[in-house]
Amino acid sequence: MDGRLLIFSGSANTELAKEIATCLRMTIGRAMIGTFKNGETRIKIHDNVRGCDVFVIQPTCTPVDHHLMELLLMIDALRRASATRVTAVIPYYGYAKQEKKTAGREPISAKLVANLICTAGADRVLTMDLHTPAIEGFFDIPVDHLQASAMLADHIYGLNLPNPVVVSPDTGGVGRANRFRERVGAGLAIIAKQRPEPDTAEVLEMVGEVEGKTAIIVDDMISTGGTLVEAAQMLNERGAAKVYACATHGIFAADALEIIAKSDLVETLVTNTIPQQAAAQAARVRTISVAPLFAEAIMRIHKDLSLSALFS
Structure with a gap:
């Protein structure tokens, strides 16, 4: 050229x-x-x-x-x-x-x-x-x-989280989560869910051990936040010590940031592919640049x- x-x-x-x-x-x-x-x-x-x-x-x-x-x-x-x-x-x-x-x-x-x-x-x-x-x-x-998985994984690896386990919030994201866990040196857990209607999710079951571990939910995007918060709640109920979340695209539609702010998520990591609202910081959302x-x-x-x- x-x-x-x-x-x-x-x-x-x-x-x-x-x-x-x-x-x-x-x-x-x-x-x-x-x-x-x-x-x-x-x-x-x-x-x-x-x-x-x-x-x-x-x-x-x-x-x-x-x-x-x-x-x-x-x-x-x-x-x-x-x-x-x-x-x-x-x-x-x-x-x-x-x-x-x-x-x-x-x-x-x-x-x-x-x-x-x-x-x-x-x-x-x-x-x-x-x-x-x-x-x-x-x-x-x-x-x-x-x-963006390499950048997100490197950031998580730099936090030196104790006893980490990477969690896929659905079966379709297992490949993504597996590549992520290989980069950070963590275990793997999978949450099975079904989506009866658009932008709604129903959690069914989980495969993998998370008790006493630091769980890191990995997805490609966060839209309404419903799936993320339900997954975090299930992980806490299964004994996870702390729950983090990572996603490339932080859409945060409707009142997603309010929902995440009220959740038990320690931190939600996204990239700046989408500009973030001022309320993101209050919801413990951290942004890294691509x-x-x-x-x-x-x-x-x-x-x-x-x-x-x-x-x-």
């Missing part, structure tokens, strides 16, 4: 975009992002991008539809301005939970969003910890899928280097 490297940001997470740019010793490209009086999203790129290798940083977090539209319009504007390559950097991929049909007459929303991004003109996607890796297959363009990882990935993509070293 001979073109200049440029970075632009939507309004979803400007702080993360600025951190990434700082790691790259760059500044964010100039763009006007606003709203017309009729409520439609307004985008105008002020910098010359002709022949450039452009990265647009925009997680599709709340309000999801608005931030998704910003991303699509920015990609379209850059493509029409003759950028050589446009990469959509989506730290958090919205609609990821709707990756399959669970009943008749339902959309597969994650696939539709992938189609929209491709149609807008993106040449590739850079994202982190998709709810399910199968979403990569929804794209007909290259997808670079970063993982900016260095995204900056390294962006530079490697720009120079056509392998990203495999980032997945170790």
Whole structure:
């Protein structure tokens, strides 16, 4: 790629975009992002991008539809301005939970969003910890899928927690939890649950020994907090000395932070893929930055280097 490297940001997470740019010793490209009086999203790129290798940083977090539209319009504007390559950097991929049909007459929303991004003109996607890796297959363009588990595990390892055990809050996350426990040198426990309705969970049973141990619940995202708090309560009932939680994406929808603040969780660790509310600190939520990882990935993509070293 001979073109200049440029970075632009939507309004979803400007702080993360600025951190990434700082790691790259760059500044964010100039763009006007606003709203017309009729409520439609307004985008105008002020910098010359002709022949450039452009990265647009925009997680599709709340309000999801608005931030998704910003991303699509920015990609379209850059493509029409003759950028050589446009990469959509989506730290958090919205609609990821709707990756399959669970009943008749339902959309597969994650696939539709992938189609929209491709149609807008993106040449590739850079994202982190998709709810399910199968979403990569929804794209007909290259997808670079970063993982935050190593950063989260290293932080937990640095706390020197006594007698740790990593807990998967559902059977679908066992692989994630097992990789995490190998990195921190801990045991493994699994909670089996069922979800009768969206955003609700019913805990059924647990496999593994947690009595007298420091339990660390590992998941890819925290949405309503219901699953997390129920899991923490079960662990305490089974004799866990302390309970921590780790997740890549801290969505904290509705009153999730209030629920977590009232729980027995010692600390909840998330990354800054999604900007956090002021109430997060009161809920004992700690945030670590993924900016260095995204900056390294962006530079490697720009120079056509392998990203495999980032997945170790």
